[in-house]
Amino acid sequence: MNSLAADRPAILAESLTKTYGSGNTEVIALRDVTLKVQRGEVVALLGPSGAGKSTLLTAIGLINPPTSGRIHIGGHLVLDGPHPAVDLRAFRRKHLGFVFQRANLIPFLSALENVQVAMEINDVTPRAAKQRARELLEYLGVGDRASHLPEELSGGQQQRVAVARALANEPGLILADEPTAALDSHRGRQVMELFAKVSRERQAAVLVVTHDHRALDVFDRTLEMEDGRLRESAPSSITPATQH
Amino acid sequence: MNLAVRDIRHHSGRFVLTTVGIGLLLMIVMGMGGIYRGLIHEAILLVDRIDADIWIVQGRTRGPFAETSRIPVSLEDRARAVPGVAWSRRLVSHTIQREHRGRPLRMVVQGLAWPDDNGSWIPLVAGRPLGQAHFEMTADRSLGLALGEQLTLGKDRYTVVGLTRGLVGTGGDGLAFFTASDALAIQFDVPGDARRLERAARRERVASQDLGQVLPLLLDRASGPENDIPALTPPQVSAVVLKLRPGVDTNDVIKTISAWPDVTAYSTDQQKQLLLGGMVDRSRRQLGMFRVLLIIISTIIMALILYTLTLDKLHDIAMLKLIGARNGVIVGLILQQALLMGALGYGLAWWLGQYAFPRFPRLVIIEAPDLLMLGGIVLAISVLASLLGIAKAMRVEPNKVLAG
Structure with a gap:
């Protein structure tokens, strides 16, 4: 089970706008974006470069607050415009998991320790954290690489460790920004299927920014962004030619 | 899990070289205190x-x-x-x-x-x-x-x-x-x-x-x-x-x-x-000035190395902040490295001094209160030296992770 309330949407973003700069240099990255994602739902976020996908993801990830609008996660109001309604770092620690294009593993920690550290900073005892980290790495098929440093792992293995770290604290929401961009198609699909599996088994919501169309069938829903606006689209309506 | 020790293991060459340098500087600081004690001892030995x-x-x-x-x-x-x-x-x-x-x-x-x-x-x-x-x-x-x-x-x-x-x-x-x-x-x-x-x-x-x-x-x-x-x-x-x-x-x-x-x-x-x-006071002040200068130099060297070690880790620190690490975890990472560097340097200084000081032409007397005082100074300069790195780490935003 995950860390968010079962009867509330995992994400409820209302009328989000995000503006960078001002005057002649003003850029509007998000225009009145409203988004709702339920627990156990796997959602793909598509769109060309500069459409605002990453801005939306980082806004929901509480690391890049919107200029206006509200964000609720698991029923908690967490951001009211740019103003935090909760301790954002503590909220991220307990309820959110992140995966990026690059694995962003800490280079001086082994695969096991990279997963373990996420739990230890969430006050899990080192012993329990180590045990669970080992289980997660086994679950993701990299248990035999647990003692290796990131530089000793392949790109796919590193990304699996990053997924394990994102799952470490059983978050209610996993945010992934082009997690398969550095992987071959086979590995990329494996990661996407992993998200779907995790979502089903742990009732976590997963929001994935992706350019990879080969695995869109894995998602429950696909959303498309363009010029800072969000619209829902059926997976079949997205063609590779429209993607960047 | 001790992040400081694991990071040191990863950057062991730079850490060891810096620690040896700090240790040698501290040995000179320790030795100068010992020379002063020796001067006092020699000055009043005959009178006693x-x-x-x-x-x-x-x-x-x-x-x-x-x-x-x-x-x-x-x-x-x-x-x-x-x-x-x-x-x-x-x-x-x-x-x-x-x-x-x-x-x-x-x-x-x-x-x-x-x-x-x-x-x-x-x-x-x-x-x-x-x-x-x-x-x-x-x-x-x-x-x-x-x-x-x-x-x-x-x-x-x-x-x-x-x-x-x-x-x-x-x-x-x-x-x-x-x-x-x-x-x-x-x-x-x-x-x-x-x-x-x-x-x-x-x-x-x-x-x-x-x-x-x-x-x-x-x-x-x-x-x-x-x-x-x-x-x-x-x-x-x-x-x-x-x-x-x-x-x-x-x-x-x-x-x-x-x-x-x-x-x-x-x-x-x-x-x-x-x-x-009369005779010893001027030497005491001269040695004191050298000791102060060497302590300042040690602090600057430690601060620079800790700062560059922190710069190397900014992306990792941003990642730690992104996954919710408290400031205490980040501060602890840098401060523990500083304290470890200071403690190892101090230990090295003491150990080397055991072999070097008896070979000095003038008597060098290392007394426990002087060792304790220098220990306190090393503790203080370790904390001081880490401040620059800590200040830099505190300013890192978690979204730096996205910058690659």
Whole structure:
């Protein structure tokens, strides 16, 4: 089970706008974006470069607050415009998991320790954290690489460790920004299927920014962004030619 | 999980090299403190060893060690007559530098009031105290003389009959003990030609005066040995030291002697203060300045290295913040590295010092309170050095992770 309330949407973003700069240099990255994602739902976020996908993801990830609008996660109001309604770092620690294009593993920690550290900073005892980290790495098929440093792992293995770290604290929401961009198609699909599996088994919501169309069938829903606006689209309506 | 240790393991080369550098700097800081302690020890060593209560020196001087003092040897008898004095001894002390075995030999010549004092109080590590009135000496090992070795000083040859260890004068030169008369002979030794010229000059001066012209025998006396001429001053010594009877107040005796117009009397504590306040104080301040500079340099080096180690980790720190690490985790990572660097550097300094300090030409004394104080300073500079890195780490935003 995950860390968010079962009867509330995992994400409820209302009328989000995000503006960078001002005057002649003003850029509007998000225009009145409203988004709702339920627990156990796997959602793909598509769109060309500069459409605002990453801005939306980082806004929901509480690391890049919107200029206006509200964000609720698991029923908690967490951001009211740019103003935090909760301790954002503590909220991220307990309820959110992140995966990026690059694995962003800490280079001086082994695969096991990279997963373990996420739990230890969430006050899990080192012993329990180590045990669970080992289980997660086994679950993701990299248990035999647990003692290796990131530089000793392949790109796919590193990304699996990053997924394990994102799952470490059983978050209610996993945010992934082009997690398969550095992987071959086979590995990329494996990661996407992993998200779907995790979502089903742990009732976590997963929001994935992706350019990879080969695995869109894995998602429950696909959303498309363009010029800072969000619209829902059926997976079949997205063609590779429209993607960047 | 200790992130600091794991990061150090990953960057071990830079960390080890910096720690060694810091350790060497701290060893010098530690050594300078030890040299200062050694200076104090050496400065007051002789005063302590002589075990006197009162020092009588030339009037209005701060002799015999802080400056030159000359008093008549007869003062020994005059002082002995003061109520409360148990014993009174002349003290001859001067520094000489001669050639021996083709090398400069610098020593502090100490004269003992033979036969009352044969130096039996001197802690010998080999040989025996002086056994005769002339031509024997005991020497400190730092002088490089061997037991039984003979040394020519002036016109006489002296045999080393006893050896001491760590017995040096206020300037760090080894002590050599002779009888007072031998010490004076060494001090006032002049070449035969000079002595003959001086006698001839004396004869000329007397002959040119009416007294010499009416008393021809006076001319013969004037050109004879100095100790046959009553008008010339008797041999002079550096000081006279007194030991008081039990229960006698030192201040009372000093008050009595201070009434004599030709001398000044000091208690042993005052004598030590003269040495420490004058000779040692400037060295203390000089060493202190160097220590402060070295500590500042150590802090700057530590701060720079910790800062660059932090810069290397900014992406990882951003990642830690992104996954929710508290500031304490980040601060702990940098601060623990600083403290570890300081502690290892300090330990290395102490360990190296065990081998290096005994080889220094001057005595180096490392005392526990000084080690504790330096430990406190290392703790403080470690914290100080980490502040730059911590400030940088605190400014890192978690979304830096997205920048790649």
